[in-house]
Every structure is written in structure tokens, then in C-alpha cells.
Amino acid sequence: MSAFTSTAPQLNSRCRDVDGFLGTVLYVGPVASAKKQGDIYCGIEWDDPSRGKHDGSVISRETNDIVRHFKCNDPSPTAGSFVKPNKLDFGVSFCSVLARTEDAPLLAPNDKFEGCFARTKSGRGKQVEFFGERKIRSRQQVGDITKVSLRGLGVSHAGDDTKQINTQAGHLTEVDLQGNMLWDWEEVMKIMCEIPNLEAVHLNGNRLRNPSDPKPQTMEKKTGEGGFTNLKRLVINKTGIKGWNAVEALGAVFPNLTELYCADNDLADVDIVAPLPTGITGFSNLKLLDLSSCGLTSWSQVKTFGNMKGLETLIVNENDIQETEECEEGTFENLKALQISKTKIKEWKAVDNLNSYPSLRALRFNNCPLTSTMGGSEARGIVIARVEKVEFLNASVVTKKERGDAEKIYVRRVAREVQMKAGGDDSGDKDKRDAVLKSHPRFKHLKEVHKASMVPLGDGGGTGNLASDTINVTVQSMAAGSCTMEPIRKRVPSSLQLGRLKQICKRAFKLDPDLQVLHFRADKGSLSQELGTGADDDDLTLAYFGVTDGSMIMMNEVDLKAKERERVAAEKARKEEEEREKEQEEETN
Secondary structure (H helix, E strand, O other): OOOOOOOOOOOOOEEEOOOOOEEEEEEEEOOOOOOOOOOOEEEEEEOOOOOOOEOOEEEOOOOOOEEEOOOOOOOOOOOEEEEOHHHOEOOEEHHHHHHHHHHOOOOOOOOEEEEEEEEOOOOOEEEEEOOOHHHHHHHHOHHHOOEEEOOOOOEEEOOOOOHHHHHHHOOOOEEEOOOOOOOOHHHHHHHHHOOOOOOEEEOOOOOOOOOOOOOOHHHHHHHHHHOOOOOOEEEOOOOOOEOHHHHHHHHHHOOOOOEEEOOOOEOOOHHHHOOOOOOOOOOOOOOEEEOOOOOOOOHHHHHHHOOOOOOOEEEOOOOOOOOOOOOOOOOOOOOOEEEOOOOOOOOOHHHHHHHHOOOOOEEEOOOOHHHOOOOHHHHHHHHHHHOOOOOEEOOEEOOHHHHHHHHHHHHHHHHHHHHHHHOOOOOOOHHHHHHHHHOOOOHHHHHHHOHHHOOOOOOOOOOOOHHHHEEEEEEEEOOOOOOOOOOEEEEEEOOOEHHHHHHHHHHHHOOOHHHEEEEEEOOOOOOOEEOOOOHHHOOOEHHHHOOOOOEEEEEEEOOHHHHHHHHHHHHHHHHHHHHHHHHHHHHHO
């Protein structure tokens, strides 16, 4: 195994044991519990906290007192270990890895794998042949390519002869060093300085210390004050960076970045380091910024990036953000794509606010409390209807037809909500009606847009003409017990109540009405819409829901286990909310 230097390993350097477990050296020296007090050990905090035996403290053999040699960042009591240096691998140099790719011996020098045989039908052994290896190798030579991937090869430092890097790899434009053992930015800079044409560097998964000096001496010797002006994409996901100051320090080194990926780092202090109204002032060329899982908890932290004029894509997935805010004038002017999946958003107002972002056209929004009880198509339709200009939702194009269908379904949904909560006409409860309409700011506009192409939103009564009031529908079972049965085709009045339809399904498919979930689709290209949300809707008619001639009605079965899980999750969320409110009240008092 190789070591970082010929002397003892350095503090904060990365290491790997014989089983492949990675860790960070937090202590080098004698251990109070060791049999031989003169022996030198490395105190390791493992990336996998279950790998170790303690938290950096031991019981002294001489005094029986607890002696702490180092403190783990992870609170687990088994994150630490003491290991002798000769049992650890401290990584290899970038130079040696490049040499390995150039000088690797052929696996099948004579187009045959030595000692490898396949048993034939007759029982004889036939040697395994491998043709084209030389041709493949010729295309893998570093000198003939501009992009190279060196993932997970144990690179921990540049090497003694950095000029060798320039000789072998100086022409490269992209280097992927994901999942290696780099820990010091100075070593990263030594590598990068010898590859002047670099446009993209992937460092994700390397546990790097925060950059202490934004412009290390090594860098200035090669690049001058301008920094790495060619670098356009930097990936530093899960590198252990703590604090936005560290990111700004890197911004000074890489002034022309257009894409910066900082996911899985602790950047929760961004609104403290760069408070509003000024916010972030650097990264003038940045177009894409990924801050997924960076400890953000409020939209005020997101707003600090609003003055970045060139920003087009902002990714804040997997943060505990519970709301969004309306876009303030002059901010996020060119933001075209926003990703807010796996956040804590639980109010539709957060989605409605996105209409105020002038250039927003692409949105990723799923796996949030707000949509956790909905089907994928239902949630998608509501988001499309609520956000006027979105053209891509969850990486899928929103077609003109899909938008029209989604908006019509949304109008009917809101109209039904108004009728149930406030009465269907102006004589109902005005305050309740206003409250419903306030929570659906696009309803009046959409109702006006689609009024000519929709069935009237009345009580579902017919015209009195039996011929014009009857519609042809196809009812198909999607339930496990009857999904193989032939669908039924019926001509029914549009005034048929939902409860009666459930009885028809019961007779045809032998499923109790209480276990039925009904959806309908106007045609093959339309979104499906749920028919009712409970027994209270059984008196409503097909016309009320907008079921038209030629519609397909689909009957599915209630997933009782899923409903129980939803109930338990809702109860847990309610208790957590109560505890949070109680804590806030106690802090206030």
C-alpha cells in the first residue's frame, strides 16, 4: 500500500483500510489504551459510522481514566477507530494513475485469454478469445482523448513530478475525479495548474477541507491573478464544504464558471454571509446552480441568489423549504428552470407564487407533502393549471392539449369545491366563497377562457330532451380481481348520479361501492380525472364532473394498506406540528 508521504500520515488526510472502508485521519500518535505506549496509531473517523469501535476516546491502561484523542464529527459512538499506519492505504498520485492507464498490459496479448476455457457441447475445453482489444486500447490512450474519467482510483495527491501531468494530460478539457481520496485543495490546484485547457472538473465525493486561501501560491504561479479562466463546470457535490464563504473563495479562483454543483454540502449560512438586499454578488457568469440538500430551510435563503443576472437554472431539491415567495421586481430576471422536489412544501400558495417569476418555463416539483396523497397524473394536472407559463414539468413537455385538459379539470374541481363549501350561486356564504376563490387565483381567468368548450358548471340537471341528455360510456375495471373482465359499454343519462354508477360497477365487477375508486378520461389523449372523493359526492351527476359522450370510466380498488399508511403519516405529521408549535410558544414565553 502507498502512503501520502514517506513520513507519518497527515492530519485530515484520507485513508482506506483493507476492506475498502474510507475514513479521515483525525489523530496521529500513541494511544493511551495500547499495550505498547510507543506505538504510533492513526485515529480514524470512518465515512460509514458503523465501521468503528468508539468515538475517539479510550480508557487509559495506566489510570483507568477516559482519554479523548480526537472527536468525531458524526455523533455515532462507533464512528472512530485506531489503526496502525501500515494497515492503511493513503492513496496514490494523479501521475501514477495516468501512467497506469498508459502502461496497462493487454489482457489478451494473442487475442486469447490465457488459462480461460469454455466447455463445449462435446465436453472439450475451448480457449476464450478476445478480438479488438488493441483497437479499443488505441482509443483509450490519454493522448488521443480530451475527456478522462478516473473515478474511484484512490487519487489523493498530485505527485512529486507535476510536470509529468502537463506532459501526459495538458491537453485535456474534462477530468472526472469523483469518489477519490483527495482532501487538500492545494493538491487539487497542483493538478489543475498543469492542465490549462480544463473546462470541467468533477470532484464530487472527495472529502476536501474548506479552502483556507482563495488563491493558493501554486495557482498564482501558473494562472496569475485571473484564476482558471477556462473552467466552465465545477462539480463539488458531497465534498464536506461548510459555509458559503468557502464557495465564494472558489468563485474567486474560477471566475468564469457557468455551472456549479454544490449539492450535499452545509451552506445554511448563505443568508448570513450574503444578506439581502445585496445577496450574492459573485459568479457573474453562472447559469446553473445546484444547491440540493444544502441545509436550506426558508425561501429567504433562496432569495439571496436573486441578483445573479445570468442565473437560468436553480436546483434546491431535498431542502426543508416549506414555502416560496413572490418574485420581487428586478430579481431572478432570467430564471428559466427551477427544481424544488423533495422539499417540505405543503401549501398550494407556494406553487401559485411561481407565476410571478417572469422567465420560468421549466419546473421539477414532486415528492412533497403537498402532493403525497395524490396520484402522479392528478398532481401534474393541478400544477400545470396553476402555473401558467410552465412548458416542462418534471422533465416532460407540457403540450397544448395537456394544458387545456388540465385547466378544464381544474376549473371543475374548483367549481365543485365552491359549491360544496359555499353553495353554488351568489346566495351562498360569500365569505367562504371568497376564501375558496382566493386560494385559487387563476380560477376566474381559466373559467372565462374555457367556458365555450365546457359543459355548463351547473347542478348537472339535463335539458329535458332524453336523446341529447344520454351519453355513451365505456366502464373498465382496473381492480386486481376483475381487470381481465371485458369492459362494459352503456348508454346512460348525463344526469346519472355517481352512486348509481357505483351500483352498476358492483353488479358488473363484483366490487363493493365503498372499495371503488372511479376515474374518467374524455378520450385517449386526455388526463384522467377522479370521479368524486367520497360518499358525499354520490349524489352528484356525471354531467357535473364533465363526463361527455365517448368517455372512458375506470374503476380501481381502494388500497387499504396505503390508506392506513397515509393515516399514520398524517397523524405523525400532526403531532410533530403540535410539538413544534408548543416549542415555539415556550420560546416566546
